[in-house]
Structures are given as C-alpha cells and as structure tokens.
Amino acid sequence: MIKPVYIIGVLDNGAAGLCHDALALIHQADVVIGASRTLALFDNEFSSTAQQRDIAAGLSKVPQWISTAQQDNLSVVVLATGDPMCHGIGRYLINKLGTDACQVIPNVSTLQLAFSRLGLAWQEVVICSAHSKDAGEWSADAGPEHGLYPLLKTVRNNNLIAMFTSPENTPDRIARMLVKAGLADDFTMSVAEALLTADENIIADLSLDDAAARRFANPNVVILQGQTANQSSLFGLADESFAQRKPDKGLITKREVRAVSLARLQLRSDSIVWDIGAGSGSVGLEAARLCNNGYVYAIEKNAADFAIAQQNRKQMAVTNYRVQHGKAPDLLSDWPDPDAVFFGGSGGELAALIRLCLSRMKPAGWLVMNFVTLENIARATQTLQELNSEWDVTQLQASRSQPILHMHRMQAENPVWIVSAQKGDADE
Numbered sequence: 001m002i003k004p005v006y007i008i009g010v011l012d013n014g015a016a017g018l019c020h021d022a023l024a025l026i027h028q029a030d031v032v033i034g035a036s037r038t039l040a041l042f043d044n045e046f047s048s049t050a051q052q053r054d055i056a057a058g059l060s061k062v063p064q065w066i067s068t069a070q071q072d073n074l075s076v077v078v079l080a081t082g083d084p085m086c087h088g089i090g091r092y093l094i095n096k097l098g099t100d101a102c103q104v105i106p107n108v109s110t111l112q113l114a115f116s117r118l119g120l121a122w123q124e125v126v127i128c129s130a131h132s133k134d135a136g137e138w139s140a141d142a143g144p145e146h147g148l149y150p151l152l153k154t155v156r157n158n159n160l161i162a163m164f165t166s167p168e169n170t171p172d173r174i175a176r177m178l179v180k181a182g183l184a185d186d187f188t189m190s191v192a193e194a195l196l197t198a199d200e201n202i203i204a205d206l207s208l209d210d211a212a213a214r215r216f217a218n219p220n221v222v223i224l225q226g227q228t229a230n231q232s233s234l235f236g237l238a239d240e241s242f243a244q245r246k247p248d249k250g251l252i253t254k255r256e257v258r259a260v261s262l263a264r265l266q267l268r269s270d271s272i273v274w275d276i277g278a279g280s281g282s283v284g285l286e287a288a289r290l291c292n293n294g295y296v297y298a299i300e301k302n303a304a305d306f307a308i309a310q311q312n313r314k315q316m317a318v319t320n321y322r323v324q325h326g327k328a329p330d331l332l333s334d335w336p337d338p339d340a341v342f343f344g345g346s347g348g349e350l351a352a353l354i355r356l357c358l359s360r361m362k363p364a365g366w367l368v369m370n371f372v373t374l375e376n377i378a379r380a381t382q383t384l385q386e387l388n389s390e391w392d393v394t395q396l397q398a399s400r401s402q403p404i405l406h407m408h409r410m411q412a413e414n415p416v417w418i419v420s421a422q423k424g425d426a427d428e
Contacts, residue, residue: 002101005066005076007084007093009107010034012219013196014041022105026077031069033062034079042079055089062089063096070101081219083109087129087164111162114192114221117202125223126158134168138177140314143322144295148177155183156319157292159226171222175211182317184208187224193217234289235262242282243311245304252280253344256398257370257416262286264368264394264420265340270294272336272362276328276353277301277344281309281321284342288321297335298323329356337362343369350376351383358387358423369419377417388424393417 006025011017018026026032026045033053034042046052053065062078069076083106084090094102115122128151135147143149148169155161155178165171171191178187189211193201199217205225206214236259244252253261261283267273271291275284275298288296298321300306306325313321324331328349341357343350357367371377377393384391397415401408 002070003073003075004101004103005070005078005093005097006103006105007078007080007090008105009082009084009088010038010041010079011082011107011110011113011196012041012194015045017107017196025075025105026079028075029077030074031065031076032079033065033076035081038079038081059089059092063093066093066097066101081110082107086111087127087131110192110195110219110221111164113195114162114190114202114223117192117195118190118204118223120223120225122160122162125160125162126154127162127164128154129164130169130174131164131166132169134166137173138180140180141322148174152177152181152319153293155187155224156181161224163222163224165218165220165222167218170218171216171220172212172214174222175206175208178208179212181319182314183319186228186317187226190223190225191216191220192223193220195219195221235259235286237282237286239282241316242280242285243308243315244280245308251305253283253370254398254413254416256413257396257418258283258286260394260396261342261368261370261418262290264366264418265342266364266366267291267340268294271339273297274332274335274338274341274357275299275323275344276332276341276357278309278323279305279344281312281323283344284309284323285312285316285318285321287340287342288318289316291320294320294339295336296321297338299326299328299331301325301327328353332356332360339365341365341367343367350379354380354383354421355387358389358421361423363423365422367421369421371417371419372414377419380419384419384421384424389421390424391419391421393419 008022015023026042029050031051032046036054036056039052066076080088084104086109090104130151138148175189187208188205189208190204194217236255239252239255242252267287267290269292271294273287273296275296278284278298278300284296284298300309300323309323337360339362369380395415395417399410399412402411
C-alpha cells in the first residue's frame with residue numbers, strides 16, 4: 001500500500017506550533033518538501049537521512065517528487081504555511097495526486113492570528129490572495145488583464161477582506177491600487193507583520209494614503225475594513241449625477257431611456273458589455289454597477305465626451321469600466337466577445353457595426369440601439385432584416401414636470417426609438 005503524503009500546516013514559531021503527532025511525522029519523514037524559509041525553521045527536527053526539496057525549484061515538480069518517493073516506499077511530508085487548504089498548496093496537491101494519496105494536518109491560519117491580534121471577528125470575511133507572480137504597479141488604465149484586478153474586484157464588492165500578500169505584491173502596492181481606483185476614503189488597512197516571530201508587529205487602521213507610502217516587513221497579511229456601507233443606487237441614477245457636455249441640453253442618455261435600454265440588455269452580474277458611442281458614459285457606467293463581476297468596454301470618438309466619460313468613471317469610482325478614445329470598429333478586435341452591446345452612437349458605420357457586433361455576440365446576447373433619426377432606424381432595421389435577426393422596436397417619449405409660476409406643466413423630451421436584437425440563423 002502506498003504511503004500517503006502528509007501536508008502539514010506550520011507557522012513561524014516552528015516546532016512549538018505543532019502537535020505531537022505532526023512533529024512525529026516530520027521526525028520520521030524520508031523526504032521533506034517546503035519553502036527554504038520553512039525548511040530552515042525545522043532543520044533540527046529532520047532525520048539525518050531525510051532528503052530536503054525546496055519548492056522554489058518549481059511548484060510543478062512537487063507532485064512528481066512525491067510520486068517518485070511513494071513508489072520507493074518513502075514517507076513524505078510537505079510543510080505548508082498555516083492551513084494548507086486556505087489559499088495553500090493543499091488543494092493543488094490533492095487535485096494532482098488524489099484525495100486518497102494525501103492527508104492534510106492543518107494549523108491555525110495566519111489570517112486567524114491576524115484577526116485575533118486585532119480583536120476582530122472574522123466570520124464575515126472574504127479571503128483573497130496576491131501570493132502570485134509580480135503583478136506590477138496598478139495604473140488608471142489597467143483592467144482585467146492586470147494581475148491585481150481580481151483583488152480589486154473582491155475589494156469593490158465586499159466590506160471586510162483578508163488578503164495574503166507576497167514579497168512583490170505588497171500591502172503598499174495594494175493600497176496604491178485602491179487609491180488610484182478612487183477608494184481611498186472607503187477602506188482602512190491593517191497589516192500583521194511577521195506573526196509568531198520576535199519581529200511580530202501589528203499595524204492597525206491605516207488610511208490607504210498612509211499605507212501607500214509605507215513599507216512593510218515580510219511575511220505579512222492584510223485586512224481591509226470598509227468605512228461606509230455603499231448606499232448609492234445601482235440603477236436609474238439622476239441625469240445630474242453625471243458630468244455632461246452641455247450645449248442647450250445635456251448630451252446624455254436620459255434616465256427614462258437609460259432604464260429601458262439597460263433592462264433590454266438582459267444583464268447578469270458577470271456580463272461582458274460593449275458600449276459603442278459612450279458619450280458621457282451614463283449607460284456603460286450604470287451597466288458596470290449592475291455587472292459587479294463583469295466588465296464594460298466603451299469607446300467614444302469625441303475627445304470632449306471621452307474626457308467626460310473618464311471624469312464620470314473616476315468620480316463614481318467604477319473599477320470594472322474602461323473607456324477608450326477612438327471610432328468603432330477600431331479597437332473592438334481587442335475586446336472579449338460580449339454578452340450585451342449598447343449603441344449610443346454609430347459614427348456613420350451603423351450597418352457594418354451591427355454585423356460585427358452580432359457576429360461576435362455570445363449565445364443569447366442582446367444588441368440594444370438608441371436612435372433619434374428616421375434614417376438611422378431605417379438603416380438599422382433593414383440590416384437586421386437582412387441578417388434574419390430577431391428584433392423589435394420600442395418608441396419611448398417621456399415628459400417631465402416643470403414649474404410654471406406656482407403650478408407645474410409637462411415638458412416633452414425628444415422621442416427615442418430603442419431597437420433590441422439577437423442573432424438570427426443567417427448571421428455571419
């Protein structure tokens with residue numbers, strides 16, 4: 001019978017942090033695998049004949065080391081930090097070797113220790129990890145391709161976050177990302193440094209601006225606490241919530257039209273959305289707030305409107321939205337296939353854009369277009385007819401109350417046609 005590999009959680013207090021049975025397994029091990037820092041903690045506990053393997057040689061090598069040792073009937077121990085099943089090596093090895101080939105002996109997680117040191121309950125915490133390759137500094141133009149984006153998304157959607165860091169993806173780098181994302185006033189950061197060592201240090205309740213300018217001892221874990229519950233509406237924001245380029249009327253998709261258009265897009269929390277002709281960004285930004293686990297890619301050809309959309313994104317601290325300056329279909333080839341597409345403006349390429357967007361659309365996705373001219377709605381419906389698409393048109397004309405002396409009258413907004421379409425059998 002093949003001996004199981006024992007995956008033992010250890011902490012920086014070494015042997016003092018282990019139970020008798022776990023320590024006995026380390027004493028008897030023929031092969032011990034771990035990070036060099038962890039191996040050094042137990043150097044006096046290994047058998048004189050024990051083979052030591054450093055994980056720094058490559059994580060992918062570890063399953064083969066274990067399998068080879070097991071075939072030679074050698075006992076194997078893997079030393080992991082804290083709880084091996086919480087963002088640790090445990091799941092990776094079980095997936096590679098199988099549940100029956102592994103036995104996990106967990107320790108207290110460093111996150112548990114950090115929360116205990118701070119006197120915080122942690123049953124509501126969301127856990128994430130930056131313990132990966134060097135992701136580099138975050139920039140205002142970064143998006144889902146950046147290695148730190150999953151952390152940003154987690155922070156944006158939660159109020160209590162615990163985070164494993166790495167020597168490269170440090171607490172100060174994470175703080176700088178959150179500041180650049182417009183979240184500087186929304187969270188405080190606590191950092192637990194070098195837990196269970198002589199250098200242990202707990203730094204509580206730093207502002208993100210302060211944390212961004214500091215340096216922290218490694219290893220460490222980070223705890224982020226939200227300062228205010230997000231009470232802003234996800235949907236149906238007032239037109240005045242958005243900066244606008246204003247001639248006699250604001251160049252913005254009005255709230256009534258925006259609400260119906262967003263409803264027809266059939267968004268999910270993880271939808272990928274294209275916003276073509278973003279204008280002030282009102283539709284795309286509301287879509288991003290609704291799709292908290294998705295992403296909105298927007299394009300705007302007018303330089304002044306592009307700047308205003310950028311201003312609105314920053315003001316609203318929306319982190320899953322990117323607007324680019326250009327004219328569709330330029331840049332669209334670099335975007336992932338959409339679940340939904342909105343046209344606020346077509347820049348004269350309407351028929352070609354309809355064909356392109358429907359050809360790239362994921363199954364069951366919706367294309368929603370707003371028109372105010374007879375010529376554009378005629379061109380759009382003719383193109384959809386040629387593509388054998390499923391489509392319908394809604395004409396929406398809202399009126400808003402306006403004061404007149406001590407009374408009120410109704411003032412009509414311009415009528416808008418909302419065209420909604422899905423792929424047809426003959427789409428190319």
